Amino acid sequence: MSSPTAADVLVQNLQNWGVEVIFGIPGDGINGIMEALRKVEDSLRFVQVRHEEAAAFMACAYAKYTGRLGVCLGTSGPGGIHLLNGLYDAKLDGQPVLAITGHHFHDLIDTHAQQDVDLDKLYMDVAVYNVRVMGPAHVAGVTNLACRTALARRGVAHINFPVDTQSMPVSSGTRSERNLKGHATTEVFARRAALPAESDVQHAADVLNRGKKVAILVGQGALRAEKEVVAAAEALGAPIIKALLGKACVPDDSPYTTGGIGLLGTRPSQEAMEECDTLLMIGTSFPYMEFLPKPGQARVVQIDLDPARIGLRCPVEVGLAGDSGACLRVLLPLVQRKEDRSFLEQAQKGMAEWWKLMEERGTRRDTPMKPQVVAWELGKRLDENAIVSCDSGTVATWFARQIPVRRGQMFSLSGTLATMANGMPYANAAQIAYPDRQCVAFVGDGAFTMLMGEFATAVKHKLPIKVVIIKNNALGQIKWEQMVMLGNPEFGCELQPIDFVAFARACGGNGFKIEDPEQCGDIIAQALATPGPVVIEAVVDPHEPPMPPKIKAKQALHFAESLAKGTPERMKIATTIAEDRVRELV
Structure with missing residues (x-):
């Protein structure tokens, strides 16, 4: 029997860490690794994609949806460069990924050879562990440390592997005298279990107990702590406000939640933030500090697994470093139940009105069809355990507001990086991780076209994803930011229309088109029930704005300035917004 190669050792150690799937594209710079993967194809799945960026997105999504290590593979030079955007998505959202x-x-x-790019140098910023393999005897140690570091530090690890070294027999490698065989622990891994000091927990309880109007802000770090979060809300009489990555932390039918926060959040969430005197942040370092309490307004307690993320956005009086659920379990016995429920009741009343507004926007029958209608009809028809992946852009607003999350469902998107093009790769990865669950991508036409070849990936691997494309033939988010943030006319945002139904069928999938809001629900139901990969092209009103929960005077002024300066279709835009506002007032 021939000696295993260095690439064989890499693959065997990945399997020791429980890796079952790798996303990537073959290339001559990884031929040795591809051969090692071929030998174990019955136990370790290689998922070929159409672009390495998608492979990194899929590794990130796999980590988000499973809590396990995501792995992606790219060839030398351009292959490794293409991975970077998806790897930054993992870095900024704190996901364990090995590249x-x-x-x-x-x-x-x-030596100026072909594809002579030092990827280990290029990856210095994105990776928490970054190494170039120096020989066959080096592989086992760095592979184990890469996996361990990615999981322990919830970040990106990177192994750069010269192509000739990949195929070298391990027996031929020179082992240094200090590199004793079997000296290092391999797949054994101790997850963080530390709890904050008792004095800090007591201090946090004291702050929360003194509060009269307590609000809770949760993020992705609280996704597996619903029971404890709800118990805290019940004891404190506190509304639960959800950062977008924490959308599925608490179902939207909970009497405690006021939904999202920020530009795509809800009015009750913003009002709770503006009026609270105490804030409990759980598993979030929500980046938009302008939506948090002003300095001096509220006393803040923050729980986060990463101590470095505590106190980044607003002054924090007490920081508790640790797992959200574990920290809450030691904190809750010290929290006194508040008898005054008026702050929570005020938020609940606001949410009842908010959901009426969302229903009104989601059930409109005027044409062109409103994007809210598509999201609303989709939300009503999702399976109880559906996994919904969203892209960046105006679609994130409809995703946040018009698709209520139910217990058992999972929702995610590119949170902190907010990159475009992640939505469909996320859905592909979710379908691979959970073959029996309904996996939906909710994307804009601009984002979809960036990596539209990944629909062919779904067809190739028989992934029955459903891709809902909100088609407005524009880069909508940028269009509105140009107008409302800067007061400039929109420029450079118009997109060449594409027949996405024809594209889906050309790839070997199915396609449906929706233009009439009266037929929207029925077509979505038909598409969701269709076997195999499906594209749903929903043609919507390009002039429908993603309205913030409260319009600031400066935003209104900039919008007026943009119209006065000559925004294309300015009369249609103004009329659409005026009609929307009148309907809501009536």
């Missing part, structure tokens, strides 16, 4: 890249021949590195 494996090739390099050309080890003894020609930095």
Whole structure:
């Protein structure tokens, strides 16, 4: 029997860490790794994608939806470069991902050879662990440390592997005298279990007990702590406000939640933030500090797994470093139940009115069809355990507001990086991780076209994803930011229309088109019930704005300035907004 190669050792150690799937594209810089993967294809699945960026997105989504290590693979030079955007998505959202890249021949590195890109240098910012393999005897140790570091530090690890070293027999490698065989622990891994000091927990309880109007802000770090979060809300009489990555932390039918926060949040959430005197932040470092209590307004307690993220957005009086659920379990026995429920009741009343408004927007029958209608009809028809992946852009507003989350469902998107093009790769990864669950991508036409080849990936791998494309033939978010944030006319945002139904069928999938809001629900139901990958092209009003929960005077002034300066279709835009506002007032 021949000696295992260095690439065989890499793959065997990945399997020891429980890796079952790797996303990537073959290339001559990783031929040795591809051969090692071929040998174990019955136990370790290689998922070929159409673009390495999608492979990194899929690894990030796999980590988000499963809590396990996501792995992606790219060849030397451009392959490794293409991975970077998806890897930054993982870095900024704190997801454990391992990127494996090739390099050309080890003894020609930095000699101006083909694809001579030092990817280990390029990855210095994105990776928490970053190494180039120096020989066959080096592989086992760095692979184990890469997996361990990515999981422990919830970040990106990177292994750069010269192509000739990949195929070298391990027996031929030179082991240094200090590198004793079997000296390092391999797949054993101790997850963080530390709890904050008792004095800090007591201090946090004291702050919360003294509060009269307590609000709770949760993020993705609280996704697995629903029971404890709800118990805290009940004891404190506090509304639960959800950062977008924490959308599925508490179902939207809970009497405690006021939904999202920020530009795509709800009015009751914003009002709770503006009026609270105490804020409990759980598993979030929500980046938009302008929506948090002003300095001096509220006393703040923050729980976060990463102590470095505590106190980034507003002054924090007490920081508790640790897992959200574990910290809450030691904190809750010290929290006194508040008899005054008026602050929570005020938020509940506001939410009842808010949901009436969302229903009104989601059931309109005028044409062109409103994007809210598509989201509303989709939300009503999702399976109880559906997984919904959203893209960045105006679609994130409809995703946040018009698709209520139910217990058992999962929702995610590119949170902190807010990159475009992640939605469909996320859905593909979710379908691979959960073959028996309904997996839906909710995307805009601009974002979809960036990586539209990944629909062919779904067809190739028989992934029955459903892709809902909100088609307005524009880069909508940028259009509105140009107008409302800067007061400039929109420029450069118009998109060439594409027949997405024809594209889906050309790839070997199915396609449906929706233009009439009266037929929207029925067509969505038909598409969701259709086997295999499906595209739903929903043609919507391009002039429908993603309105913030409260319009500031400066935003209104900038909008008026943009119209006066000559925004294209300015009369249609103004009329649409005026009609929307009149309907809501009536």
